[in-house]
Amino acid sequence: MNTSRHRSALLAVAGTALALSLTACQSDSDATSSSAPTTSATVASSPAAAASTADKGTAASDGTGSTGSAGAKTSAGSKGSGGSTGTSAGSTGATGEQAKASTPVCTAGDVRVTAARQDGPPYTHIVLTAKNTTGHSCRLTGFPHIQFLESHKQDVPSVAKSKPAAPVVLTPGAPAYALVKLSDGGVDEDNEPVSAFSVMLEGDSTVIAVTAPGSDGIAVDPAKALTGYWTPELRNGADDF
Numbered sequence: 001m002n003t004s005r006h007r008s009a010l011l012a013v014a015g016t017a018l019a020l021s022l023t024a025c026q027s028d029s030d031a032t033s034s035s036a037p038t039t040s041a042t043v044a045s046s047p048a049a050a051a052s053t054a055d056k057g058t059a060a061s062d063g064t065g066s067t068g069s070a071g072a073k074t075s076a077g078s079k080g081s082g083g084s085t086g087t088s089a090g091s092t093g094a095t096g097e098q099a100k101a102s103t104p105v106c107t108a109g110d111v112r113v114t115a116a117r118q119d120g121p122p123y124t125h126i127v128l129t130a131k132n133t134t135g136h137s138c139r140l141t142g143f144p145h146i147q148f149l150e151s152h153k154q155d156v157p158s159v160a161k162s163k164p165a166a167p168v169v170l171t172p173g174a175p176a177y178a179l180v181k182l183s184d185g186g187v188d189e190d191n192e193p194v195s196a197f198s199v200m201l202e203g204d205s206t207v208i209a210v211t212a213p214g215s216d217g218i219a220v221d222p223a224k225a226l227t228g229y230w231t232p233e234l235r236n237g238a239d240d241f
Contacts, residue, residue: 103169106130106138108206111170113144113199115180122185126213128199129180130230132170136192139214140168140176142202143229148194152222156180159241162228179228183221191219 111130115216117127128144143163146156173210183189195217199208212218 006151022233028230030195035189052168062091075156101167103137103139103167105160105203106132106140106170106201107204108201108208109136110134111140111201115210115213117218118179122183123214123218124181124183124185126180126182126218127234128180128210128227129175130170130178130201131175132172136173137169137171140201143227144178144180145200145202146225148197148225149192149222156214156225159226162230162231162235162238162241164231168230168232174232176230176232177234178230179241181226181235181241182218182223187193189221190223191221194195194218194220 047159057220073170104148110132112126112133113130115126115128117123118127130144131142145159147153148156162179183191195212197210197212199210200206201208226241229241
């Protein structure tokens with residue numbers, strides 16, 4: 001009887017142990033199965049996280065790119081400040097004297113010289129016009145070297161007070177003028193008719209033949225003839241002789 005109870009007790013204990021063991025296994029299995037989805041979820045979220053990080057990195061890169069653009073603008077601004085250097089260089093060139101001194105002197109091939117009467121009769125003066133016919137600037141210096149008559153080979157004297165203060169630079173198409181006195185206009189003067197005369201520019205030995213204005217030409221008194229300097233315009237006073 002005691003043996004039977006003892007077996008029953010052992011069986012009961014064994015059954016309990018087996019139940020506990022099964023329960024433990026089931027718990028381990030459940031724990032394993034429940035942890036597996038968690039691991040799977042973590043792995044699945046990794047690309048998203050990477051993509052998110054990549055997006056942030058791209059955004060950061062874009063932000064850096066924007067900064068770079070701003071830097072480029074700053075650099076362009078620096079170049080703009082360099083432009084001010086160019087402006088100062090231009091202002092240096094605009095001082096005038098050096099630029100004018102570097103301009104080539106006008107030659108007979110650079111200008112066209114014509115003559116026209118000034119005022120009405122008696123015609124005592126003519127105006128010479130030298131027009132730049134080239135595509136570049138040139139500097140017209142001094143006064144026209146004029147010879148009216150074959151019998152008088154000396155140049156017509158110049159009037160010092162008509163000399164301009166600055167060099168005369170002719171841009172393409174620009175004219176310069178020189179007033180020339182022919183006579184005093186007196187009826188008893190020793191005048192000679194002139195239909196054409198020669199002009200030379202200072203620094204150039206080329207002879208320019210100029211046709212005298214008027215159908216009958218001009219009357220010249222070699223003893224009274226005078227010429228002014230080349231100027232950008234005719235000026236009262238300085239050119240009054």
